[in-house]
Amino acid sequence: MPEATRESLTQGSWRELDFEPFRDRVMIHWIKRFESDQPGVALLRYEAGASVPRHRHEGLETILVLTGTQSDESGDYGAGTYIVNAAGTEHSVWSDTGCVVLIQWDRPVTILQGR
Template sequence: MPALPASANLPNLLDYVRGLRESDWDAFHPGVTAHWFYKEPDGGAAAVLLRYEPGARVAEHEHVGYEHMLVLEGDEYDETGTYPAGSFVIHPPGTRHSPGSHGGCVALLIYEKAVRFVGSK
């Protein structure tokens, strides 16, 4: 993951996403890849683009801190609803869900703290 300067500016996030090469994405979960902007060690804050293949789903997890999610392309869903492109969702600490995408999507997620996957220590 590249180091960011003191400040970063992406004037058109969608153009940035569309310009990413396959090698710019890392495995995250089956059917889901990640492009990290930053990720603090020891479960600290992070900003990441997640790209879901059609039908992919992430295992249930609990939010230890706030998560802010902006769906950039496609659609995402979880136990509480479906979120088309342009949707902005805030998951407060203590909430749990298992997000997925029927048709595939790209979403920007900003974590206050890393999530805790249910069933893992």
């Protein structure tokens, strides 16, 4: 498996990584799984039209959109966009076109309902 680095991820090396199912039509590649009180870091690959239902952030979440467009109730975020979602915030996420994002969660989210 290739090493995931800043430089290689922004240049598309994520295409060579192994992904596993995460949610319907959303795949995940764990860079660092959650451990005790340590954050989780992963790549999420959304198929066109995929979504993640409304959820609450139990800790800080940061996202870098690598390709495509990710959307939530506040807007659309294209490649290169850096998104910060504070602890306690809620939203649902989708991608009409498909996208790949680098994501770090301080803590797992709590799913609230479907989109």
